[in-house]
Amino acid sequence: MSVSDTAALCQEQANSIARSELDLLRQRNAELEAKLEIDRKKIDKLEAELEAEREEKRISASEEIDKVKKKNADLFENFDLKRKVANFRKKQELKNTTPDGQMPAQERYVGIWGMCKLIIVISKKD
Numbered sequence: 001m002s003v004s005d006t007a008a009l010c011q012e013q014a015n016s017i018a019r020s021e022l023d024l025l026r027q028r029n030a031e032l033e034a035k036l037e038i039d040r041k042k043i044d045k046l047e048a049e050l051e052a053e054r055e056e057k058r059i060s061a062s063e064e065i066d067k068v069k070k071k072n073a074d075l076f077e078n079f080d081l082k083r084k085v086a087n088f089r090k091k092q093e094l095k096n097t098t099p100d101g102q103m104p105a106q107e108r109y110v111g112i113w114g115m116c117k118l119i120i121v122i123s124k125k126d
Helices: 003-095 105-125
Strands: none
Touching: none
């Protein structure tokens, strides 16, 4: 065997080894791409689930906000009505005063008690 034959044989073996390594790398690359595709699908699925959960929480939070707003409006209306009742009672007491500006003793007691009672009721609700 001549030197050129030996060199050609070595070159052929090197090419064969390189082809084998190249085939192994291609196979590994295909495996990794398949795994990557599976992982992408998992990520897409998780993102869809997360978005659905976020939407559900947004709806729930919106409903809670609406409930709190309604309760706040009801409380304000209740407070406003109590204020109107107190003003009305005060006006009635002023109408019931005697010409000298004093309420009859019994009415004055009831009027003051009524105002105290109203203040106590308002304080207890708050």
